[in-house]
Structures are given as C-alpha cells and as structure tokens.
Amino acid sequence: MPKTISQGFNKLRENLEITYLQETTVSTRQNNVREAVEKEIIVLNSFLTGSYKRSTMIAPLSDADIDIFVVLHPQYYSNINSPSYLLDKVKFILKKTYPNTPKISRNGQAVTINFSEFQVDVVPAFCRQGGGYLIPNSVLVEWISTDPKKHIEIWSAANTSHNYKLVPLIKMIKGWNKKHGRLLNSFHLENLVIQILNNVQISDFPSGVRYIFDKARERVKLPVIDPAGYGGNIAAYLNKQNQIDHVVNKFETAYTAARQAEILAEYGKIEEAYKQWRIIFDNYFPTYGIS
Numbered sequence: 001m002p003k004t005i006s007q008g009f010n011k012l013r014e015n016l017e018i019t020y021l022q023e024t025t026v027s028t029r030q031n032n033v034r035e036a037v038e039k040e041i042i043v044l045n046s047f048l049t050g051s052y053k054r055s056t057m058i059a060p061l062s063d064a065d066i067d068i069f070v071v072l073h074p075q076y077y078s079n080i081n082s083p084s085y086l087l088d089k090v091k092f093i094l095k096k097t098y099p100n101t102p103k104i105s106r107n108g109q110a111v112t113i114n115f116s117e118f119q120v121d122v123v124p125a126f127c128r129q130g131g132g133y134l135i136p137n138s139v140l141v142e143w144i145s146t147d148p149k150k151h152i153e154i155w156s157a158a159n160t161s162h163n164y165k166l167v168p169l170i171k172m173i174k175g176w177n178k179k180h181g182r183l184l185n186s187f188h189l190e191n192l193v194i195q196i197l198n199n200v201q202i203s204d205f206p207s208g209v210r211y212i213f214d215k216a217r218e219r220v221k222l223p224v225i226d227p228a229g230y231g232g233n234i235a236a237y238l239n240k241q242n243q244i245d246h247v248v249n250k251f252e253t254a255y256t257a258a259r260q261a262e263i264l265a266e267y268g269k270i271e272e273a274y275k276q277w278r279i280i281f282d283n284y285f286p287t288y289g290i291s
Contacts, residue, residue, distance in 0.1 A: 180250055
C-alpha cells in the first residue's frame with residue numbers, strides 16, 4: 001500500500017505501463033499486418049515506429065496507436081498519381097487480408113486499422129535521396145520528409161544521458177496530457193519534455209514533473225523543430241492564440257498542484273500531497289494507502 005511519495009510515483013510508473021501479455025499481442029498483430037502488405041506489394045523494409053518503439057507508449061493499450069513504417073520499392077513512386085492514391089492502394093491491400101474488419105480507413109499520412117485491442121497505423125514510405133524517408137500527406141497533397149529511426153536514436157541517447165529517468169518522466173507528462181483532454185499532440189509533447197530537460201539533472205520524479213510544468217508554461221508558446229531535421233515546426237497545429245492560452249493555463253494549474261504537493265510533503269502531510277498529485281494524474285496516481 002503506497003504511503004510515501006516514492007511509493008506513489010512507483011505506482012504511477014506501474015500504472016502507465018502496458019503489460020507483457022499486451023506486448024505479446026502487439027507483436028503478433030503488427031507482424032501479421034506487415035506480412036499482409038508484403039504479400040501484395042514489394043516492400044524493401046518495414047519496422048515499428050512511434051511511441052511504442054520510442055518506449056514512451058502509455059496504458060491503456062486500447063487507446064494506443066501502433067505505428068508501422070513500410071518502405072516500398074521505388075517503382076511505385078513513379079507509378080502513383082498522388083499521396084491519396086498510395087494510401088488507397090495500401091488500404092485495398094489490407095482489406096483483402098482483413099475483410100471482416102470494418103474500421104480500415106485512410107487518414108492524412110497512414111492507413112488505420114481499428115482492432116478490438118488497439119489501433120494500427122500503416123505508414124507507406126519511400127527512401128529519400130540524401131537520407132530519411134518520404135511519406136504521403138493526403139490532406140496537403142504533398143510528400144513529407146521524415147526519419148523515425150533518427151527519432152528513436154535521439155530518444156534513446158537522451159534517456160541514457162538522464163540515467164534512464166527521461167522516458168518515465170515523458171510517460172508521466174503524457175499521462176497528465178491524456179487525463180486533461182489530450183491538450184497536445186503526443187510527439188510534440190515528447191519533444192517539449194526533451195527540450196526542457198536538456199542539460200538538466202533529474203534528481204527525482206516529483207521535482208522533475210514540477211520542473212517540466214513550470215518551464216512548459218513559456219516553452220509551449222515557441223516553435224518546436226523536428227529533431228531529425230526534416231519535419232519543420234511540429235507545434236504548428238497550435239495556430240490560434242486561444243489554443244495556446246488554454247494549454248498554458250492547464251500547465252499553470254498542473255504546476256501549482258505539483259508545487260503544493262511538494263510543500264505538503266515537506267511538512268509531512270503525505271496524504272494531502274497524494275490528493276494534489278491525483279489532481280494532476282487522476283487515477284494513474286494511487287490513492288493514499290490503497291494498492
């Protein structure tokens with residue numbers, strides 16, 4: 001039964017993790033999807049990307065997106081009419097393998113399969129001259145340059161430099177984001193946390209969370225450039241002042257609660273501190289004295 005701040009945050013970390021059985025389900029599903037594409041079209045390479053591969057995915061799995069990158073033979077690039085055409089082609093291929101799965105749809109950059117356990121996003125891509133990959137954007141009718149492998153390398157190196165405390169902190173902030181209406185795009189939020197903690201020593205999780213909320217109040221107002229060097233400003237979707245103001249207010253509220261929790265803990269009022277942390281993390285954070 002958690003009765004210390006350390007025990008509370010250990011339980012928070014546990015509640016944010018997907019289980020081993022769920023990981024096994026993910027492995028089986030994504031392998032089957034990749035094989036389905038490879039049966040119908042020439043695939044040079046396929047691999048997992050996104051928060052699952054960056055180790056920043058949070059529970060529950062039913063709300064998660066598993067991203068599969070499928071690098072196609074360049075012959076298809078010259079044969080397609082548009083990004084939308086490519087996505088429709090991949091959608092048609094997947095429907096042949098999953099004819100009884102009604103929720104297979106094309107979104108901006110991927111084909112999405114809604115399984116009962118979780119969602120899979122299949123992103124078709126081509127190798128890009130000079131490095132990285134080109135992926136379709138059917139909304140803007142263009143090809144986007146990106147390199148998810150570089151993102152994984154950057155996240156891993158940053159986590160190592162923070163003595164493996166960075167990824168758990170990212171998950172905690174993502175848990176807050178989810179419980180408060182998904183204020184920020186997941187990839188944007190992860191980048192924001194990494195930037196805030198650059199050259200900062202993480203002494204413990206409570207102070208780390210409070211520090212992120214504190215600095216994010218101003219940092220969220222600024223552009224966040226894709227660290228792989230391709231994607232431009234990944235915060236561009238926050239294009240209205242009232243959107244930014246709303247997010248700043250939410251960071252302000254979270255910072256105030258985190259600071260109050262720290263003060264209460266300093267005075268030995270641990271149960272009251274738990275209540276403040278639960279304001280931030282909702283039921284991801286345990287109730288004092290209850291497993």
